Amino acid sequence: MLRSFLIYLSKAAWAQNLVTNWGFAWRTASRFIAGTKLEEAMRVVRELNAKGINATLDHLGEHTNTPEEAQQATDDIFATLDALGTDPDARCNVSIKLTQIGLSLDEGLCVQNLERILARAKQNNTFIRIDIEDTPYTDKTINLYYLMREKGYNNVGTAVQSYLFRAEADTRRMAQDGVPIRLVKGAYKEPPDKAFPKKADVDANYDLLAKILIDASIAFNTKLSANGRIPPIPAIASHDEKRIAFAKSYAEKAGLSKDGLEFQMLYGIRRDLQEKLAAEGYPVRVYVPFGTHWYPYFMRRLAERPANIWFFVSNFFKG
Numbered sequence: 001m002l003r004s005f006l007i008y009l010s011k012a013a014w015a016q017n018l019v020t021n022w023g024f025a026w027r028t029a030s031r032f033i034a035g036t037k038l039e040e041a042m043r044v045v046r047e048l049n050a051k052g053i054n055a056t057l058d059h060l061g062e063h064t065n066t067p068e069e070a071q072q073a074t075d076d077i078f079a080t081l082d083a084l085g086t087d088p089d090a091r092c093n094v095s096i097k098l099t100q101i102g103l104s105l106d107e108g109l110c111v112q113n114l115e116r117i118l119a120r121a122k123q124n125n126t127f128i129r130i131d132i133e134d135t136p137y138t139d140k141t142i143n144l145y146y147l148m149r150e151k152g153y154n155n156v157g158t159a160v161q162s163y164l165f166r167a168e169a170d171t172r173r174m175a176q177d178g179v180p181i182r183l184v185k186g187a188y189k190e191p192p193d194k195a196f197p198k199k200a201d202v203d204a205n206y207d208l209l210a211k212i213l214i215d216a217s218i219a220f221n222t223k224l225s226a227n228g229r230i231p232p233i234p235a236i237a238s239h240d241e242k243r244i245a246f247a248k249s250y251a252e253k254a255g256l257s258k259d260g261l262e263f264q265m266l267y268g269i270r271r272d273l274q275e276k277l278a279a280e281g282y283p284v285r286v287y288v289p290f291g292t293h294w295y296p297y298f299m300r301r302l303a304e305r306p307a308n309i310w311f312f313v314s315n316f317f318k319g
């Protein structure tokens, strides 16, 4: 109930105007967001790299409303890619959302922007992860992913949400094609005809999909690249210790070496676990969001964990 309400608020323009104008909201949000500027995010990337942790940068933005906004978002992504080009030691790639670059406005425009982004990523020797959004965009995201592969781009992967009934079929298809997949549980509100309503089912499906991806990594012999930018097929993106333990134990039994998978977590969440996995020798990548469009991302983080609301409220009383 609370989760649904917060996800509804994440899309409500009136709530966005209200919350982003409260200074205390940014104080809470900045636990999850590296800063508003690229330089601040690059500093976080360097700090993570110094601890043996890789990163993926997300210049926040989604559901742009005009072609000009989609163009601006694309230019912002170019700036991030160019920063990685001038800093080849940064063990970092880039995550984007297709509605950020125009998918909800005009699919043709989105295709053009995506292709330009992939070309720029290639010039800068890095990789693009296409985040997965809510179900109106699932088919379009997968189709555009395959379109880019047909055009010859192989520096790109996408994500799958284990809460969706369709996730197993999508994962089997993409695993067979060697697509790098970030496996997540799913952060949006989906109807009961599309997603498992019970957490136990989402978790069980997560483990099944992790197995499929680990098997694919063995079949294709995928490994994290030496510069830390190009991931292997499976990216186990979760803070859930049981899911992580399952993936570790299955990978070990199946004979996958540690660099044949990576674990991913969000900036500001379970730093202890990020460091523990890195110390054990597993590739770990932290998702580092930055920019001024932090509101929907922040609201989804609140929705995931009700305890975060108390953190938010306590910052309000601190004035």
Ligand code: FDA
Pocket (backbone or CB within 6 Å): 130, 131, 132, 133, 159, 161, 182, 184, 185, 186, 187, 188, 237, 238, 239, 240, 241, 264, 265, 266, 269, 270, 286, 287, 300, 301, 302, 304, 305, 308
């Ligand atoms: P779960 O929600 O069961 O949480 C397990 C434990 O993790 C909690 O008990 C708590 O300790 C901690 N935790 C989880 N969320 C927290 C929070 N917000 N604040 C504090 N602690 C928290 N989703 C999507 O739909 N599309 C996408 O492209 C992505 N991309 C993405 C990238 C990466 C790197 C990660 C880690 C996650 C995503 N997600 C996502 C979000 C994902 O779908 C999911 O909502 C969150 O990861 C929370 O789910 P967990 O797997 O962590 O499990």
